[in-house]
Amino acid sequence: MKSILLQTVVRILLPPALVYAAYILFRGHNLPGGGFCAGLITAAAIVLQYVARERREVEENTPFRPDLFIPIGLALAAATGLGAMVLAYPFLTSAVAHAELPVLGGLEWSSALFFDLGVYFVVTGVALSILLAIEE
Amino acid sequence: MLELVALPAVPLIAAAVVVFVPKSSRLLLPLLCGAATSAALVLAIRAGMQVVGGDPLQLSLPWVSQIGLSVSLYVDALSFLFLLLILGIGLLIIAYSFYYLAAGEALSRFYAALMLFMASMVGVVTSGNLLLLVIFWELTSVSSFLLIGFWDREEAARRGAYQSLIVTAAGGLAMLAGIIVIGVQAGTFELSELLRRGDEVRALPGATTALGLILVGAFTKSAQVPFHFWLPSAMAAPTPVSAYLHSATMVKAGIFVLARLSPIFAPMDLWVACVPAVGAVTFLVGGWGALRQTDLKALLAYSTISQLGMIVMLLGFDTEIAAIAATLHILNHAAFKAPLFMAAGIIDHETGSRDLRTVGGLAPNMPRTALFACIAAASMAGMPLFGGFISKELFYEAALTATESRPWNLATPIAALVGSSLTVAYSLRLILGAFFGLPLHEDHVHEPRAGMRLPAEVLVVVAIAIGVGPQLVVGPLVMAAAACITGTTVHSHLALWHGWTPALALSLGATGIGTITYLARRDTLRALLPPRLGQTAADIYDAAVDLLIDGAHRMTGVIQSGNLHAYVCTILSVPLVLGLTGLTSSTTAPQLADVTPPIGGALLVTLITLTATVAVAVLYRHRLASVLSLGAVGLLVAVYFVWLSAPDLVMTQLLVEAVTTILVVLVLYFLPKEIAAHEPRLRLAMDAVVATAVGIGAASVVYWILRRPFESISRYHIANSLTQAGGGNVVNVILVDFRGYDTMGEITVLAIAAIGIVALVYAQRRTA
Numbered sequence: 002m003k004s005i006l007l008q009t010v011v012r013i014l015l016p017p018a019l020v021y022a023a024y025i026l027f028r029g030h031n032l033p034g035g036g037f038c039a040g041l042i043t044a045a046a047i048v049l050q051y052v053a054r055e056r057r058e059v060e061e062n063t064p065f066r067p068d069l070f071i072p073i074g075l076a077l078a079a080a081t082g083l084g085a086m087v088l089a090y091p092f093l094t095s096a097v098a099h100a101e102l103p104v105l106g107g108l109e110w111s112s113a114l115f116f117d118l119g120v121y122f123v124v125t126g127v128a129l130s131i132l133l134a135i136e137e
Numbered sequence: 138m139l140e141l142v143a144l145p146a147v148p149l150i151a152a153a154v155v156v157f158v159p160k161s162s163r164l165l166l167p168l169l170c171g172a173a174t175s176a177a178l179v180l181a182i183r184a185g186m187q188v189v190g191g192d193p194l195q196l197s198l199p200w201v202s203q204i205g206l207s208v209s210l211y212v213d214a215l216s217f218l219f220l221l222l223i224l225g226i227g228l229l230i231i232a233y234s235f236y237y238l239a240a241g242e243a244l245s246r247f248y249a250a251l252m253l254f255m256a257s258m259v260g261v262v263t264s265g266n267l268l269l270l271v272i273f274w275e276l277t278s279v280s281s282f283l284l285i286g287f288w289d290r291e292e293a294a295r296r297g298a299y300q301s302l303i304v305t306a307a308g309g310l311a312m313l314a315g316i317i318v319i320g321v322q323a324g325t326f327e328l329s330e331l332l333r334r335g336d337e338v339r340a341l342p343g344a345t346t347a348l349g350l351i352l353v354g355a356f357t358k359s360a361q362v363p364f365h366f367w368l369p370s371a372m373a374a375p376t377p378v379s380a381y382l383h384s385a386t387m388v389k390a391g392i393f394v395l396a397r398l399s400p401i402f403a404p405m406d407l408w409v410a411c412v413p414a415v416g417a418v419t420f421l422v423g424g425w426g427a428l429r430q431t432d433l434k435a436l437l438a439y440s441t442i443s444q445l446g447m448i449v450m451l452l453g454f455d456t457e458i459a460a461i462a463a464t465l466h467i468l469n470h471a472a473f474k475a476p477l478f479m480a481a482g483i484i485d486h487e488t489g490s491r492d493l494r495t496v497g498g499l500a501p502n503m504p505r506t507a508l509f510a511c512i513a514a515a516s517m518a519g520m521p522l523f524g525g526f527i528s529k530e531l532f533y534e535a536a537l538t539a540t541e542s543r544p545w546n547l548a549t550p551i552a553a554l555v556g557s558s559l560t561v562a563y564s565l566r567l568i569l570g571a572f573f574g575l576p577l578h579e580d581h582v583h584e585p586r587a588g589m590r591l592p593a594e595v596l597v598v599v600a601i602a603i604g605v606g607p608q609l610v611v612g613p614l615v616m617a618a619a620a621c622i623t624g625t626t627v628h629s630h631l632a633l634w635h636g637w638t639p640a641l642a643l644s645l646g647a648t649g650i651g652t653i654t655y656l657a658r659r660d661t662l663r664a665l666l667p668p669r670l671g672q673t674a675a676d677i678y679d680a681a682v683d684l685l686i687d688g689a690h691r692m693t694g695v696i697q698s699g700n701l702h703a704y705v706c707t708i709l710s711v712p713l714v715l716g717l718t719g720l721t722s723s724t725t726a727p728q729l730a731d732v733t734p735p736i737g738g739a740l741l742v743t744l745i746t747l748t749a750t751v752a753v754a755v756l757y758r759h760r761l762a763s764v765l766s767l768g769a770v771g772l773l774v775a776v777y778f779v780w781l782s783a784p785d786l787v788m789t790q791l792l793v794e795a796v797t798t799i800l801v802v803l804v805l806y807f808l809p810k811e812i813a814a815h816e817p818r819l820r821l822a823m824d825a826v827v828a829t830a831v832g833i834g835a836a837s838v839v840y841w842i843l844r845r846p847f848e849s850i851s852r853y854h855i856a857n858s859l860t861q862a863g864g865g866n867v868v869n870v871i872l873v874d875f876r877g878y879d880t881m882g883e884i885t886v887l888a889i890a891a892i893g894i895v896a897l898v899y900a901q902r903r904t905a
Contacts, residue, residue, distance in 0.1 A: 025788075029866060029869045030863070030864035030865070030866055030869055030870065030873075031864055031865035031866050032866055033785045033787075033788050033866065034788065034866075034869070035785070035866075035868075035869040035872060035873070036873070037789060037872070038788050038789055038792055041789075041792040041793065041796050044796060045792070045795055045796050045799060048796075048799055052799070052803070068891075068895070071888045071892075072888075074888075075884065075885065075888055078880075078884060079881070082877070082881065092878070095862060095863075095873075095874050097861075097862065111862060111863040111874075113862065113863075113864070113873040113877070116873045116874075116877060116880075117869070117872075117873045119884070120872075120873070120880060123884040123887055124884070124887070126888075126891070127888060127890070127891040128796055130891045130895050131800070131891055131894050131895065132796075132799065134894065134895045134898040134899065135800065135803050135804060135898060136803050
């Protein structure tokens with residue numbers, strides 16, 4: 002029998018945890034954070050659902066398969082690198098753009114963000130796959 | 138000229154498209170493949186019109202110029218001859234497959250592999266760059282692996298597929314080595330260039346080694362003794378595959394390479410000594426093997442080995458007449474062997490068996506199949522009015538001529554006579570055994586559907602056409618292709634009747650001896666020759682594979698003992714030993730920088746707490762408490778990172794610690810709560826020693842390394858992070874940009890590790 006307190010807490014915690022992971026991911030280029038940390042946060046938040054709640058219930062409410070994150074992430078990271086090659090730059094050369102946005106102010110955009118997004122997906126997928134395989 | 142690229146490209150694109158066509162569209166698949174093959178065939182014929190009696194067509198596009206690899210295509214009459222075989226017979230095979238394969242089989246995979254094979258085979262015969270040729274060559278091995286193993290639920294199919302892949306791919310590697318030796322010394326891999334500079338190539342210091350390696354490649358592919366054993370094993374393939382790959386095309390790739398390189402290498406001693414001899418032995422071993430088989434396809438496989446041996450023998454003679462005979466026989470062999478395979482497939486399809494002990498007397502039930510099989514077998518046996526007769530006559534002539542130039546070589550015509558007699562004998566055995574005599578099959582057996590016969594009948598008509606009007610039908614093509622083999626111009630005339638020549642006498646003799654051999658088979662012959670002639674190589678292969686697998690098992694048993702304690706000790710000790718060796722082995726005493734002790738009072742407190750927590754983790758007997766205090770160790774390390782102003786490290790450390798703790802708690806579920814009370818004193822003591830040594834060792838390695846003066850790269854990173862990568866967080870910029878390649882590798886490793894762990898967990902669960 003799983004604890005009702007824990008169930009309620011992890012359920013409430015999930016959305017803020019995912020938003021926080023996104024925040025950590027996007028600020029990574031300029032402040033501490035990045036794809037690796039964000040991936041671990043996401044994985045921990047989701048695994049807690051499995052630990053605290055009934056597996057069947059979580060799976061019914063999860064619209065994706067965690068192991069698919071791994072190939073998606075690898076493909077994204079590789080595509081970022083290959084994108085540079087298409088434009089005749091060496092593999093993984095990143096492009097930088099600067100934008101002035103009305104509310105947010107100055108914003109540096111780097112194509113490395115997509116690479117970091119790939120890292121994020123791989124880390125999430127790897128951590129989730131391993132943890133869920135053992136948890137099952 | 139650019140249309141030459143379309144020759145291999147069209148089947149290749151078809152293969153890529155066909156993979157995605159659902160296997161239920163049974164008609165669409167062969168139609169697509171057939172359309173692509175026809176298109177390539179039309180292109181090939183257009184190119185062929187220009188090269189027969191003209192200069193070769195050439196095209197060169199740069200690819201990897203650093204290693205001399207270019208997309209060079211070189212189409213001459215020899216290529217054209219092979220293109221006709223590959224694409225023409227390919228078209229017939231696609232039609233035959235439609236009737237042969239049942240609905241519900243993995244048809245998309247089959248046709249895709251077939252088209253991939255066709256494309257790579259076209260690539261082999263049109264390559265103008267030897268490295269490119271090797272690439273296509275290995276692709277034929279891979280696609281042949283897929284086709285032989287098509288019925289992957291059958292043990293024999295998997296075994297045959299592995300065997301052919303290992304043998305032919307190993308041969309391909311040998312050939313690659315030989316080609317590299319030649320190419321590096323000659324400074325080019327371009328075929329046209331090497332053909333032009335033949336004398337120079339032969340004089341290179343590594344020429345003999347290179348030729349030996351190339352010969353190994355050609356012999357493995359063309360199933361020459363001692364590498365012939367993979368071909369009978371490959372008969373586990375579906376019959377269309379056997380008819381296509383193992384009679385008409387792939388096994389002729391080795392022959393093609395011999396023919397292609399003949400102008401360069403044929404005058405060398407190794408060629409003169411080795412090629413005719415290997416060919417002759419294969420001719421005899423294959424013929425004897427065919428006589429002993431009861432499985433129709435195995436019989437045909439050995440017969441193919443034998444016929445390939447004959448062609449190799451001819452190429453070894455390096456005379457004009459031999460080149461003509463070889464070229465013509467390549468055509469003839471395809472025209473009679475493919476129908477015979479198709480007949481074997483029809484018999485299998487209609488009766489459910491292809492063993493001569495259980496089928497027989499089928500002629501009344503399937504007269505048309507019997508008719509075309511008889512014609513094909515007659516051509517194989519070298520009967521007049523069929524294509525095989527002409528090339529057999531030329532073969533005898535070539536064998537006799539070869540003896541004239543080298544008087545010691547009387548073995549050649551004798552081998553020719555004996556081998557041809559065996560051919561006659563097994564042809565008789567095949568036809569009489571399967572179609573005549575008492576009907577062995579009781580079920581009602583009938584002719585197959587017309588579409589299944591038609592491809593074979595087309596080829597048989599070709600065999601008759603070549604036999605009746607050789608000069609008219611194939612004369613110019615054969616002469617032009619033979620000229621590519623000899624490297625000179627060839628003017629000769631193919632004729633049905635050569636007059637009363639010694640060759641004709643040999644031909645009559647072979648027919649007579651062959652018939653007697655067939656009648657006298659069994660007891661007499663078995664007493665004469667060792668029963669397992671030609672099996673030794675297969676035995677050696679099996680023994681080698683067994684030895685390898687056995688060795689791997691033993692090694693795994695030693696390395697992967699399954700003892701976690703031993704694993705941890707090994708993992709800890711190896712880096713310690715390596716690190717200490719690195720430190721102590723540097724001969725010059727390095728200049729060491731002064732230490733600026735960063736340890737302040739607050740840090741010292743952290744250190745003491747850390748030590749205490751470790752002690753709790755080690756000494757506490759309750760697992761959960763141990764795990765939690767290990768987590769606390771991680772948190773305290775994070776505090777250290779705070780002191781060192783490394784916020785990224787702190788964040789990562791905390792998160793890793795959290796996730797690891799979740800993981801360990803999950804694992805704990807499977808373990809007893811208490812740590813076993815009675816551990817042997819000795820082992821505990823040893824663990825303490827190892828742990829202390831590793832701890833001190835790691836600390837001292839770090840200490841020494843940090844004191845070495847070096848130019849730090851961090852200044853560069855800090856200076857360029859914002860300007861070049863647009864990121865203010867240097868740590869992250871290093872991860873995703875400066876050292877992005879590393880990260881790419883790391884996440885790949887992570888992914889592989891995850892797959893391994895998940896597979897292990899589920900495998901464990903299934904056995905439990």
